[in-house]
Amino acid sequence: MSTTDLRRALEADLSAVVPPPGDLARATREGRRIRRRRRATAATAAVVAAAAVTVVAVQVTGGTTVRDPHPVAPLGRLDFSEGLRAYAAPGAEIHLGGRTFPASRMQFLDTDATATPYGVLFYDAGVPRLLGESGEVTDLEPGADTSSSHFTSKVDSQGPLVAYGVVRDGQPTVTVRNLATDEVVGRHDISRDTVIDGLDAGVVLLRTPDGTTTWDSRTDAVQELAGRETRVADVRNGVILYDGSAPDGAAAAAYRLVKGAVDAQLTYDGQHVLDWSSVLQPTEPGGEPVRLEQGPAQRGALGFWAVDTDGSVLVATVTHRYPHYDVFDCEVPAGNCVKLGPLVARHGDPMFIGADM
Amino acid sequence: MARDVEFAEFFTATWPRLYRTALAIVGDAAAAEDAVQSAFARVYASWRRVSSADHPEAYVRRMVVNEILSSRRHGWGRRERPSESVDPVTSVDSPEHRVVAHGSLWPAIRELPVRQRAVIVLRYYEDLSEREIAAVLGCSPGTVKSQASAALANLRRHGALQDGADA
Numbered sequence: 001m002s003t004t005d006l007r008r009a010l011e012a013d014l015s016a017v018v019p020p021p022g023d024l025a026r027a028t029r030e031g032r033r034i035r036r037r038r039r040a041t042a043a044t045a046a047v048v049a050a051a052a053v054t055v056v057a058v059q060v061t062g063g064t065t066v067r068d069p070h071p072v073a074p075l076g077r078l079d080f081s082e083g084l085r086a087y088a089a090p091g092a093e094i095h096l097g098g099r100t101f102p103a104s105r106m107q108f109l110d111t112d113a114t115a116t117p118y119g120v121l122f123y124d125a126g127v128p129r130l131l132g133e134s135g136e137v138t139d140l141e142p143g144a145d146t147s148s149s150h151f152t153s154k155v156d157s158q159g160p161l162v163a164y165g166v167v168r169d170g171q172p173t174v175t176v177r178n179l180a181t182d183e184v185v186g187r188h189d190i191s192r193d194t195v196i197d198g199l200d201a202g203v204v205l206l207r208t209p210d211g212t213t214t215w216d217s218r219t220d221a222v223q224e225l226a227g228r229e230t231r232v233a234d235v236r237n238g239v240i241l242y243d244g245s246a247p248d249g250a251a252a253a254a255y256r257l258v259k260g261a262v263d264a265q266l267t268y269d270g271q272h273v274l275d276w277s278s279v280l281q282p283t284e285p286g287g288e289p290v291r292l293e294q295g296p297a298q299r300g301a302l303g304f305w306a307v308d309t310d311g312s313v314l315v316a317t318v319t320h321r322y323p324h325y326d327v328f329d330c331e332v333p334a335g336n337c338v339k340l341g342p343l344v345a346r347h348g349d350p351m352f353i354g355a356d357m
Numbered sequence: 358m359a360r361d362v363e364f365a366e367f368f369t370a371t372w373p374r375l376y377r378t379a380l381a382i383v384g385d386a387a388a389a390e391d392a393v394q395s396a397f398a399r400v401y402a403s404w405r406r407v408s409s410a411d412h413p414e415a416y417v418r419r420m421v422v423n424e425i426l427s428s429r430r431h432g433w434g435r436r437e438r439p440s441e442s443v444d445p446v447t448s449v450d451s452p453e454h455r456v457v458a459h460g461s462l463w464p465a466i467r468e469l470p471v472r473q474r475a476v477i478v479l480r481y482y483e484d485l486s487e488r489e490i491a492a493v494l495g496c497s498p499g500t501v502k503s504q505a506s507a508a509l510a511n512l513r514r515h516g517a518l519q520d521g522a523d524a
């Protein structure tokens with residue numbers, strides 16, 4: 001037999017095999033679970049496990065959630081001067097602020113996290129907390145109700161602001177807080193099904209099943225932004241990246257609208273779109289793309305990206321052999337990259353904590 | 358949802374070929390089905406990224422092959438696999454049972470180390486170039502070349518290929 005015969009034999013024999021029917025329902029069901037787990041793990045686990053800590057389990061008694069007053073042991077000083085540089089190999093290790101922690105406990109809190117220049121904001125039983133550069137956790141809303149509500153949070157790229165959801169005296173509200181001064185900029189009542197889709201210059205984008213509105217935390221003004229057919233992927237520096245129908249509400253006039261994918265991100269200056277590639281496309285006609293030194297240029301190739309809290313782009317790319325990645329921190333728009341270190345992700349895709357696309 | 362419809366069409370269209378490829382590499386029907394099923398769950402979880410790739414099937418093929426290689430390294434029992442239920446294993450003949458005319462081929466292929474087997478299947482069944490195989494396996498084209506050479510030598514040693522057969 002020659003290799004030509006080998007080719008024919010493989011084709012003939014394998015063509016004769018009758019494949020079992022694939023289980024589409026199982027694939028979608030398990031796929032949804034993977035997505036949920038990624039989101040939960042990227043957020044929660046990271047913080048708790050990152051801390052290599054003693055997280056005391058949340059107890060739920062008769063509908064009231066009881067939290068431990070000191071759920072996270074101090075970590076020691078972290079360094080956020082180059083951004084949080086928060087990334088993880090699921091089930092293995094977590095990198096945060098220049099340090100590495102074992103990811104041994106990743107399942108304790110059910111919450112979302114957001115990377116901010118001042119630390120990782122995470123929810124503990126519905127109450128927002130901040131794991132800061134000191135390595136210690138502070139309560140952002142000590143008087144808030146514990147809740148099973150699942151709020152999101154967003155960080156502002158134009159100022160030291162963060163927007164988060166919290167329940168106070170039984171009323172869900174979105175709060176904008178200045179993390180530099182630890183002062184509340186404004187509060188606004190919302191429904192429990194509200195999603196915080198963005199925060200830009202103090203203006204919060206709030207989505208409900210009926211559509212998206214803007215709330216200006218400085219003036220308390222509320223405006224319609226878009227209907228239910230629109231999903232805002234990101235908002236930075238007066239640029240809205242959206243999927244679906246173009247925003248056509250009154251608030252839309254204040255923004256430059258750029259159509260894109262719902263899981264893409266804008267750079268902090270709103271000038272480029274990060275969309276699963278190391279070539280960032282310009283948001284303005286005639287603009288030049290940003291080409292990062294590291295990571296695949298073609299979309300669909302194996303790589304992971306996120307905009308870090310200092311506006312640089314984190315890239316995890318296979319440089320040797322899967323699942324051995326190298327993680328880089330790349331400047332925008334220059335594109336030059338600094339290697340942060342290797343990452344072996346055997347149990348799931350690399351994650352960027354609080355900044356995943 | 359449009360996403361689910363697109364995924365369903367892709368699943369239906371690509372499952373048979375990917376299953377056969379997996380079966381040829383792993384040599385076991387249940388393990389092949391497991392690998393493809395697991396890969397498709399991950400595909401669904403990242404559907405937008407997969408569907409926007411230039412060659413989605415190639416992307417998924419890479420996931421399937423890596424599922425197999427990874428499971429071989431770590432053992433299926435220790436792998437994280439999304440399985441809410443353990444379905445009864447569907448029994449399917451391995452291609453080995455169907456080989457009559459090429460009697461020594463499948464036993465010889467099954468004797469190969471799994472990466473050599475993957476190279477042979479990707480090269481001679483999927484008809485991929487060395488560069489494409491390198492992308493699937495996450496190695497250099499030179500490594501593919503050496504693995505292919507070693508695999509062919511092993512097949513010759515087992516009498517499944519003639520000495521001096523074209524490569």
